Amino acid sequence: GNSVTQMEGPVTLSEEAFLTINCTYTATGYPSLFWYVQYPGEGLQLLLKATKADDKGSNKGFEATYRKETTSFHLEKGSVQVSDSAVYFCAHLETGANNLFFGTGTRLTVIP
Amino acid sequence: GAGVSQSPSNKVTEKGKDVELRCDPISGHTALYWYRQSLGQGLEFLIYFQGNSAPDKSGLPSDRFSAERTGGSVSTLTIQRTQQEDSAVYLCASSLGGQRTDTQYFGPGTRLTVL
Numbered sequence: 001g002n003s004v005t006q007m008e009g010p011v012t013l014s015e016e017a018f019l020t021i022n023c024t025y026t027a028t029g030y031p032s033l034f035w036y037v038q039y040p041g042e043g044l045q046l047l048l049k050a051t052k053a054d055d056k057g058s059n060k061g062f063e064a065t066y067r068k069e070t071t072s073f074h075l076e077k078g079s080v081q082v083s084d085s086a087v088y089f090c091a092h093l094e095t096g097a098n099n100l101f102f103g104t105g106t107r108l109t110v111i112p
Numbered sequence: 113g114a115g116v117s118q119s120p121s122n123k124v125t126e127k128g129k130d131v132e133l134r135c136d137p138i139s140g141h142t143a144l145y146w147y148r149q150s151l152g153q154g155l156e157f158l159i160y161f162q163g164n165s166a167p168d169k170s171g172l173p174s175d176r177f178s179a180e181r182t183g184g185s186v187s188t189l190t191i192q193r194t195q196q197e198d199s200a201v202y203l204c205a206s207s208l209g210g211q212r213t214d215t216q217y218f219g220p221g222t223r224l225t226v227l
Contacts, residue, residue, distance in 0.1 A: 004154070032213045043116075044155075044203065044218035051213050089154065093212060098168050099145060099157035100216065 002027050006090045006103035013080055013110050021075040021088055021106050023064075029095030033057075033066050033073040036089040036102075044089065047075075080110045114138065116219035118204050124225045125194055133189045133222045137206030144187050145207075145216060146179060150200040158202075161187065162209055194226045 007022040025031065032051040036044045048057030053068035062077045073090060090103040117136045125131050137144050146158040157171035161181040172178070176194075181187040191198055201221040207214040 036218075043220045044205075046215045046217075049213070049215075091155075098160040098162070098212065099147075099171065100155070101157070102147075102155040104152070104154040 002092070002094055002097075002101050004090050004092055004101055004103035006088075007106050009087075009105075010107040010109060013108070015082055015110055015112050016079045017110075019075070019077040019080045019084075019108070021090075021108070023073045023075065023090035023103060025071050025073065025090075025092045027071075027092055027094050030068075031092040031094045033064070034091040034093070034100065035062070035064055035073070035075050036091060037086045038089070038105075039086045047088070080108070082110045082112055084108060085110050116204055116206050116217050118202075118219040118222050120222060121220065122223045122225075124227065126227050127196060128193055130190065130192045131194055131224065133191075133202050133224070135187045135189070135204030135206075135219060137185065137187070137204070138217055139185075140208070141206035141217075142184065142209030143207040143214070143216075144181055145205040146187070146189050147203045147205065148200040149203060149221070155203065158189070191224075194224075196226050199224055199226045 003026045034049045035047040037047045048059040050057040050066040056065045064075045087105045089105045091100040119134045142163045144161040147155045159179045160168040176192045179189045203221045205216040205218045207216045
């Protein structure tokens with residue numbers, strides 16, 4: 001069946017550190033892949049997406065590459081800031097499905 | 113412009129009571145989704161509306177849950193005879209609806225607590 005497995009948190013990093021949040025998925029077809037972010041006190045918002053294999057999504061210094069061979073969509077950022085503190089959700093949209101399927105979320109805290 | 117709005121922001125109810133949660137999507141968005149986020153779990157899909165098509169109800173956990181979308185805009189999620197396990201944050205999202213990969217815009221959620 002469909003599933004999304006993402007790195008368990010919480011993750012605590014110092015400002016300017018390198019960030020990786022792992023995400024792997026199981027799907028029957030060729031899903032589109034997403035990272036959503038939820039900042040404190042705010043609603044979920046799309047961070048980036050990739051709709052086919054080898055595509056790279058990027059936004060606000062974050063990147064993720066759709067790797068079909070490893071069924072992964074790891075989120076990376078070269079230098080995190082305090083303002084990146086949030087909960088990050090990996091999600092996929094299965095071929096033919098209407099709804100996003102989410103992972104459980106990874107809480108990131110960046111300390112000055 | 114205005115985003116997705118939901119009301120109430122918080123709802124506390126007693127076990128066995130019925131509750132109604134409201135979602136106002138972004139104007140012009142034809143697709144509307146309900147999800148719920150339970151403590152320690154990811155977001156779980158509940159129901160999807162697209163234009164005038166029959167809704168996709170495949171995620172509703174029981175027949176106590178139902179949803180309507182009137183006039184292709186506002187949606188109401190109703191939970192009858194609430195149980196403690198229904199306690200969660202209920203999120204609504206909308207998208208343009210032209211393509212499945214259209215960005216889903218989420219509302220702030222309604223936190224439901226069943227005592």
